[in-house]
Amino acid sequence: MTIHNLYIFSKTGILLYYAEWNRLNKSGITKEEEAKLMYGMLFSIKSFVSKISPLDPKEGFLYYKTSKYTLHYFETPSGLKFVLNTDNASQNARELLQQLYREVYLEYVVKNPLCQLNEPIQSELFKIKVDELFKKSPLFLSRSL
Amino acid sequence: MSRTGTKLDAKKVNSELFTLTYGALVAQLIKDYENVEDANKQLERMGYNIGIRLIEDFLARTGSGRCYDFRDTAEKIQSGFKIFLGITPSITNWSPAGDEFSLCFETNPLTEFVELPDNCSNLKYCNILTGVLRGACEMVQMEIACWFVQDQLKNDNITELRVKFVKRLEDAIPAGED
Numbered sequence: 001m002t003i004h005n006l007y008i009f010s011k012t013g014i015l016l017y018y019a020e021w022n023r024l025n026k027s028g029i030t031k032e033e034e035a036k037l038m039y040g041m042l043f044s045i046k047s048f049v050s051k052i053s054p055l056d057p058k059e060g061f062l063y064y065k066t067s068k069y070t071l072h073y074f075e076t077p078s079g080l081k082f083v084l085n086t087d088n089a090s091q092n093a094r095e096l097l098q099q100l101y102r103e104v105y106l107e108y109v110v111k112n113p114l115c116q117l118n119e120p121i122q123s124e125l126f127k128i129k130v131d132e133l134f135k136k137s138p139l140f141l142s143r144s145l
Numbered sequence: 146m147s148r149t150g151t152k153l154d155a156k157k158v159n160s161e162l163f164t165l166t167y168g169a170l171v172a173q174l175i176k177d178y179e180n181v182e183d184a185n186k187q188l189e190r191m192g193y194n195i196g197i198r199l200i201e202d203f204l205a206r207t208g209s210g211r212c213y214d215f216r217d218t219a220e221k222i223q224s225g226f227k228i229f230l231g232i233t234p235s236i237t238n239w240s241p242a243g244d245e246f247s248l249c250f251e252t253n254p255l256t257e258f259v260e261l262p263d264n265c266s267n268l269k270y271c272n273i274l275t276g277v278l279r280g281a282c283e284m285v286q287m288e289i290a291c292w293f294v295q296d297q298l299k300n301d302n303i304t305e306l307r308v309k310f311v312k313r314l315e316d317a318i319p320a321g322e323d
Contacts, residue, residue, distance in 0.1 A: 011284075011316075058210075059210070076201070076204055076205075077204055077209070077210055077211045077285050078200055078201060078204060078284045078285055079284070079286070079316070080201075098208075101205055102205040102206075105201075106201055106202060106205045110198050110201045110202065111198075111202075117197065117198070
């Protein structure tokens with residue numbers, strides 16, 4: 001099981017944080033362009049899901065899967081978006097994202113008055129804690145693919 | 146502020162310390178602005194800045210989703226008071242349209258040991274709460290208005306906070322290529 005990379009978007013679509021661990025294929029565009037592309041796609045999927053759903057969509061879009069990887073999506077009611085790419089064998093990635101929100105984002109961004117909420121996160125402490133959380137997760141195996 | 150553990154346990158704080166700290170804040174504002182109206186405004190603004198952060202704490206703790214309707218909102222606000230101030234205000238006086246309600250406080254930890262002097266009769270001592278509610282609701286796509294109609298500090302029996310639903314804010318769309 002492997003974690004590839006992580007995106008955090010604010011509710012206005014600003015890329016707050018990006019981190020990668022095992023990523024072999026580069027997109028070939030700048031990080032900013034990639035983030036815009038990613039956010040645009042997520043936004044489209046979200047509205048697609050809520051329009052096409054035959055029932056009340058409740059939580060809406062949860063994840064998608066390709067032959068090689070799975071993209072997990074977790075959005076808080078306040079519009080924060082956590083996006084995590086893992087391999088297809090990874091279970092409970094959503095729980096991990098909720099944990100990231102509760103134990104890292106809340107503690108080290110929201111409760112840090114020096115962190116602006118709608119700007120890319122600069123805090124070193126936050127970076128360290130994210131890294132720690134992911135590396136101790138059972139989803140994380142540092143073997144290269 | 147916790148920097149030690151990642152445990153989620155609510156850090157218990159002595160409410161008297163909180164009450165007195167808030168009192169010091171209000172006293173300082175009145176001194177700085179020399180005008181009660183400005184102090185009211187400033188308290189609301191500070192509350193707003195607290196609210197936009199506090200909502201994240203609330204959501205992370207309760208794991209609640211977006212509100213179905215305004216009654217649901219009222220109950221969530223009530224549980225928020227329970228979590229952060231340890232009190233449970235009652236929800237009453239619904240408007241017929243269901244877009245306005247009152248929160249009634251029999252006890253209020255902010256106003257223990259407080260008496261208003263005569264020259265501060267226009268002071269809304271707890272105005273920070275209106276800001277907190279407005280800021281928190283705005284972050285979950287709801288615009289509300291919020292004000293005090295009764296105040297124990299002004300010799301009413303209870304403290305009553307009126308909350309009115311204004312409108313639903315739209316989700317942000319991605320920024321276009323420019």
